[in-house]
Amino acid sequence: MRQCHSNTCPVGICTQDAKLRAKFEGTPEKVVNLFSFVAEEVREILASLGARSLNEVIGRTDLLAQVSRGAAHLDDLDLNPILAQADPGEYPRYCTLEGRNEVPDTLDAQMLKDAKALFEVGEKMQLTYNIRNTHRAIGTRMSSMNHAQIRHDRAAAWSHHGAPPGLGRAVARRLRGAGLKLEVFGDANDYVGKGLSGGTIVVRPMTASPLVASENTIIGNTVLYGATAGKLFAAGQAGERFAVRNSGADVVVEGCGSNGCEYMTGGTAVILGKVGANFAAGMYGGMAFVYDADDSFATVVNPDTVVWQRVAAPYWMACSAISSPSMAR
Secondary structure (H helix, E strand, C coil): CCCHHHCCCCCCCCCCCHHHHCCCCCCHHHHHHHHHHHHHHHHHHHHHCCCCCHHHCCCCHHHCCCCCCCCHHHHCCCCHHHHCCCCCCCCCCCCCCCCCCCCCCCHHHHHHHHCHHHHHHCCCEEEEEEECCCCCCCCHHHHHHHHHHHHHHHHHHHCCCCCCCCHHHCEEEEEEECCCCCEEECCCCCCCCCCCEEEEEEEECCCCCCCCHHHCECCCCCCCCCCCEEEEEECCECCCCCCCCCEEEEEEECCCCCCCCCCCEEEEEEECCCCCCCECCCCCEEEEEECCCCCCHHHCECCCCCEECCCCCCHHHHHHCCCCCEEEC
């Protein structure tokens, strides 16, 4: 329906409006039913072609024919060259490799190996790596191991004395390049802090960078998507859909694109710069503080579910006087 960003999904899927959500009638059984009918129709089409499986029709361009659209400007394109086949007697029409196509393990595997002392004796350490924008999900495996292993090994020792301070920073990881980590020197891709559930992410320009941080983008789109806890500090601007569905993380950034804080339900966002259109659409919780130096905020905020105003008193005093669960300032 092309209106997910407006919190008015007419079938109740992408909305937090209770009246609209009541319209959603989907169930897992209906999904199973849908794919069962898709599979049945595929078998019928294959049977009409005299084939028993999809493998038998892969690459069978001889079963295709260019159709006439009845208009000269649409029929002057000859598609025959792309329908040509290699000799099927010499070359297979599809990949016949059996088993997995193994790929090298991720950087996280090396991180776990280097952090062996942490998991065995609880030694604090700082790990430094060079990364590229082709490295994906950096820190995911390390983070899950850090929490699970330390909880398991230290639970008995901490049961009477409590966890030591700074546990979440037991491993500090410093990276140089473009990627995602605890402390990144350089820019980062989309989905920084996706599902963040603790810890701290810091993204800053290289120390030798001539760019003015506040005037340039340093992290991509959909930052902190679905985050539940933790902190993010970015010396620069974020892309679109910043902090979408954030429900508990705290973040400081120097500007963001369209649809910032969309569907946000918790946490605190401090934005020290301009924000794009449709800010706070569907936002039902949390707090957002926006530095509105040129009085443009009123033209971009979506007021449907938020109360917003200039900061006129310490925020804890203002909050106690407002019953709305969310506020954009």
